[in-house]
Structure formats: structure tokens, C-alpha cells
Amino acid sequence: MVAKYVMLADTTRCINCKACEVACRAEWDTPLGYSRDWVKEVESVNAKGMPELQIFPGRCQHCDDAPCVEVCPTGASWKREDGIVLVDHDICSGCELCVPACPYDARWLNPVTNTISKCTFCQPRIDKGLQPACVETCVGNALIFGDANDPNSEVSILLKTKEWQRLITDEVNIGPNHYYYTAGKTIPVEVMPKLHERHLAGKSIESIVNPLGTIGIGGMMAVFLGAGVKKLVDRRKEVSEKEDNHEHH
Amino acid sequence: MSTTKPQGTIKVRTRDVIFIHWFNAFFWLVLVLTGFGIISGDFVRLVPAFWPTFMQNLLGGNVNLALLHAIGGIAWAGVIGVYAVLNFKRVVLPFLKNVLVLTPKAAIADLISMTITLAHLFGLLKNLKVPPQGRYNGAQRLLGTMIIASSLAIASTGLYLFLAPKLLTFSTLALYGELFRWALVIHVSAVLLVLLGLVAHIYFAVVEEPESLETMKSGNAEIAFIQHHNPLWYESLKKEGKV
Numbered sequence: 001m002v003a004k005y006v007m008l009a010d011t012t013r014c015i016n017c018k019a020c021e022v023a024c025r026a027e028w029d030t031p032l033g034y035s036r037d038w039v040k041e042v043e044s045v046n047a048k049g050m051p052e053l054q055i056f057p058g059r060c061q062h063c064d065d066a067p068c069v070e071v072c073p074t075g076a077s078w079k080r081e082d083g084i085v086l087v088d089h090d091i092c093s094g095c096e097l098c099v100p101a102c103p104y105d106a107r108w109l110n111p112v113t114n115t116i117s118k119c120t121f122c123q124p125r126i127d128k129g130l131q132p133a134c135v136e137t138c139v140g141n142a143l144i145f146g147d148a149n150d151p152n153s154e155v156s157i158l159l160k161t162k163e164w165q166r167l168i169t170d171e172v173n174i175g176p177n178h179y180y181y182t183a184g185k186t187i188p189v190e191v192m193p194k195l196h197e198r199h200l201a202g203k204s205i206e207s208i209v210n211p212l213g214t215i216g217i218g219g220m221m222a223v224f225l226g227a228g229v230k231k232l233v234d235r236r237k238e239v240s241e242k243e244d245n246h247e248h249h
Numbered sequence: 250m251s252t253t254k255p256q257g258t259i260k261v262r263t264r265d266v267i268f269i270h271w272f273n274a275f276f277w278l279v280l281v282l283t284g285f286g287i288i289s290g291d292f293v294r295l296v297p298a299f300w301p302t303f304m305q306n307l308l309g310g311n312v313n314l315a316l317l318h319a320i321g322g323i324a325w326a327g328v329i330g331v332y333a334v335l336n337f338k339r340v341v342l343p344f345l346k347n348v349l350v351l352t353p354k355a356a357i358a359d360l361i362s363m364t365i366t367l368a369h370l371f372g373l374l375k376n377l378k379v380p381p382q383g384r385y386n387g388a389q390r391l392l393g394t395m396i397i398a399s400s401l402a403i404a405s406t407g408l409y410l411f412l413a414p415k416l417l418t419f420s421t422l423a424l425y426g427e428l429f430r431w432a433l434v435i436h437v438s439a440v441l442l443v444l445l446g447l448v449a450h451i452y453f454a455v456v457e458e459p460e461s462l463e464t465m466k467s468g469n470a471e472i473a474f475i476q477h478h479n480p481l482w483y484e485s486l487k488k489e490g491k492v
């Protein structure tokens with residue numbers, strides 16, 4: 001069976017050391033100020049009136065219904081059979097249509113390559129049988145990566161034995177493959193996905209140009225098909241009338 | 250009024266014009282087929298998913314397909330552009346004069362004649378006669394104007410879509426990316442607009458007026474056909490002593 005890669009983040013084990021970020025930036029040589037993964041801190045006051053800090057390591061969620069793939073005109077954004085969402089840098093135009101399409105803010109335009117950067121679950125590493133760089137470096141063992149289709153994998157066992165949550169809302173439920181363990185705590189809204197205003201140009205193609213084009217061209221074809229049929233019928237009538245006249249004479 | 254049908258044919262198109270027409274048609278076909286193959290994402294795709302998949306597999310990936318489309322586009326625009334410059338006075342200027350619809354009055358007149366022509370196809374508005382037409386009829390003029398404007402838009406936006414990601418650093422100026430996205434909208438819209446008109450163009454050439462198609466192959470037109478369909482043109486040909 002083909003693999004289905006997932007990432008688990010046990011937030012109770014994360015110590016906010018950001019070693020994952022450093023490892024990712026080193027692995028992918030990202031420009032200063034940019035990173036493919038992150039650790040989000042959310043401060044709140046708990047029921048006892050005490051300040052509390054929740055920590056959420058994050059990255060591309062390798063969504064099942066990835067809008068970043070659906071909006072990409074060149075096909076540079078694509079999803080592998082094993083669920084990893086990748087960017088083909090040879091064809092990516094840097095148009096950024098995919099950037100606001102991602103509700104997890106996982107994509108950015110790389111000023112060095114002029115193409116989109118995002119987490120790939122370290123695809124070249126996992127294809128060699130290694131773990132993603134962030135997982136390998138994680139000091140608190142908070143990040144666990146593996147094949148959810150393999151019943152004996154660590155992720156499969158953990159998914160069965162603990163209560164995991166995903167970053168989904170009523171509005172945004174696109175099948176993320178990143179799970180979080182919070183020991184029963186509610187995930188704060190700050191970490192939840194957001195529906196961004198997509199680029200107007202992309203929306204125009206999707207909602208105006210393509211439907212109008214389809215209706216227009218379809219309509220024209222129907223009209224002229226109708227005209228052609230009418231011409232054929234008229235000609236038949238003409239011929240049979242002529243033949244009738246012939247017989248009468 | 251009794252009219253005798255004039256006999257014979259007259260040369261109305263030179264070989265180079267015929268070549269450019271079919272060159273344009275061939276490149277349109279190739280560029281539409283490859284172009285529809287490039288646009289992949291479900292939200293922005295124009296044709297069913299099998300087509301981009303098929304074309305990209307055929308060419309060994311979208312990079313090759315996009316490159317082929319771009320080379321084809323540059324060859325198309327380049328050859329027609331150079332031809333237009335070299336033959337501006339002889340071919341382009343008279344063609345533009347005959348075909349361009351530039352004023353609202355002309356547009357309305359052409360729209361009316363086009364509507365009557367279309368209605369006649371369905372046996373409607375039979376009591377209305379199509380007003381006498383020149384070398385190009387109302388529908389042809391509207392289509393011609395639309396194709397010329399769309400082709401200019403397609404060529405310029407296509408060039409930006411191909412070259413901008415290679416020559417500009419989009420991260421330095423948001424405008425570059427914004428222009429790219431809108432260039433894509435204009436490119437696609439203009440292509441769809443032309444395809445819309447082509448449905449009518451091909452129908453008329455194949456079904457209603459195969460004589461026109463013949464003219465686009467041989468360069469010769471039947472004088473009787475011109476007299477019937479393009480009486481204003483016939484008059485001017487007569488004045489020039491050509492018929």
C-alpha cells in the first residue's frame with residue numbers, strides 16, 4: 001500500500017527551543033528572515049487566573065484537498081501519491097496565487113530562487129529513508145513523523161493511543177495531515193487556519209472568465225449547430241418538394 | 250429588376266495573404282492546444298483535467314510544454330509582426346481600413362447587419378434585408394477588429410508571462426507579480442473571446458459560404474458571389490474596372 005505521511009506534534013513535550021526551525025533553515029538554506037517551519041506561542045489566562053503559554057510547532061499541513069495546488073496555474077504545486085505537497089521550482093512562476101490560498105500561511109516567495117518555498121516534509125531525506133530535519137533535531141521529541149498507512153509505525157500507534165486534534169474549523173476543513181496533542185486543551189484560535197482574501201486576478205479567472213468563456217463558446221456552438229441542422233432540414237424539404245413537383249408534371 | 254449574374258472569377262487574394270491566414274490558423278490551433286495543457290490547477294483550469302495531464306505527459310512535463318507554447322507564440326507573433334511591417338502599405342493598411350470598426354456608429358451598423366444575418370439563418374426577420382456590405386460584412390468586421398485587438402493583447406501578455414519570471418525578481422516589487430496575475434487573466438480572456446468568434450467564422454466558412462473558404466485557398470472569388478454578398482465592394486471593383 002502506498003504511504004500516507006503525517007506529522008504529529010505533541011505540544012506537551014515542546015520546550016520552545018526552536019531547534020526545528022534552525023535545522024530546517026540549515027537544511028534548506030533559507031534566506032535571512034524566512035523559515036519553512038515555525039513555533040507559535042500563544043499566551044492566555046487559564047481558569048485559575050494563571051498565565052499560560054501554549055506552544056505549537058507548525059509547517060505546511062500537506063492537506064488532502066490542498067487549495068494551493070488547485071489554484072496554481074502552472075501545476076508547479078502538486079501532491080505526490082504519498083500525500084506530500086511539493087513545488088516544482090523549474091516551472092513555478094512566482095505568481096503567488098497560491099500564497100493567500102493557503103489558510104496556514106505556509107508559503108512564501110523566496111527572494112533568492114524567485115519561486116515558492118514551503119515545507120516538503122524534507123522529501124529528499126525521506127526518500128532516502130531518513131527523518132525530516134526538524135524531527136531529527138527535535139530536543140523534546142515533540143515531533144513524530146511517519147507513514148499512517150503502516151499499522152506498525154510509531155505514528156499509527158500514537159494516533160490510536162492518544163487524543164489528537166487537527167487545525168480545522170467549520171470554515172476551513174481541507175484535510176490537514178498534521179496532528180496536535182494538547183492533553184485535552186482546546187487549540188487557541190490564533191493557531192487555527194484563516195480564510196484569506198485570495199488574489200482578485202485568480203478569483204476573476206475562476207468565477208468570471210472561465211464560466212463566461214464556457215457558456216459563451218458552448219452557446220455559440222449550440223447556436224451554430226442549430227443553424228446547421230435547420231439548413232439541412234430546409235434543404236431536404238426543398239429537395240423533396242422539387243421531387244414532388246417533378247412527379248406531378 | 251432583372252439582373253444577369255456576372256460570370257467568371259477575379260483574383261482577390263495574393264498568395265502571401267493566403268499563406269499568412271493559414272499560418273495564423275495553424276499556430277492558433279497549436280497554441281490553443283498547448284496553452285490549455287499548461288493551465289493545471291482545478292480552480293483555474295479551462296478544460297477537463299485529462300487534457301493538461303495528457304499534454305504534459307506527452308511533452309515530458311509542463312516545463313517543456315510551456316517552453317514549446319512560448320516558442321510557438323513568439324514564432325507566431327514574430328512572423329506575423331515582421332510580415333505586417335514589411336507589407337504595411339500593400340496589405341495591412343487596406344485590410345485595416347476595410348475591417349476595423351472604430352466608431353460607435355460603425356459598430357451599431359455592423360451589429361445590426363450581423364443580427365439580421367444571424368436571424369436569417371433561423372428563418373427570422375425575413376422581411377429585413379441585410380444592408381449592402383463592402384469587402385467585409387458586419388460580422389466579419391466586428392470579428393476582425395476583435396481578433397486584431399485580442400491578438401495584440403495575447404502577444405504582449407504572453408511575452409510578459411514567459412519573460413517576467415525569468416528576467417524580474419518578483420519579490421522586489423509587488424507590482425511585477427500583480428502584473429503577471431492580470432496578464433494571465435487578459436491572456437486567457439482574449440483567447441476565449443477569439444475562440445468564441447472562431448465558432449461563427451468556421452461555421453460560415455464551411456457551411457454557409459464555402460465559396461469564401463475556396464477563395465482562402467485559391468485566391469479567386471466568383472464575381473457573382475461578390476455581387477450578391479458584397480454589393481458595395483462589387484461597385485467599387487466595377488469603378489476600378491476590375492470586373
Ligand code: SF4
Pocket residue numbers: 059060061062063066067068069085101102103104105106107118
Ligand atoms: S498547509 Fe497550505 S501549503 Fe500546505 S498543503 Fe495545506 S494549503 Fe497547501
Ligand code: SF4
Pocket residue numbers: 071072073074075076077087091092093094095096097098099115116
Ligand atoms: S507561485 Fe504558487 S501558484 Fe504561482 S506558479 Fe508558483 S506554486 Fe504555482
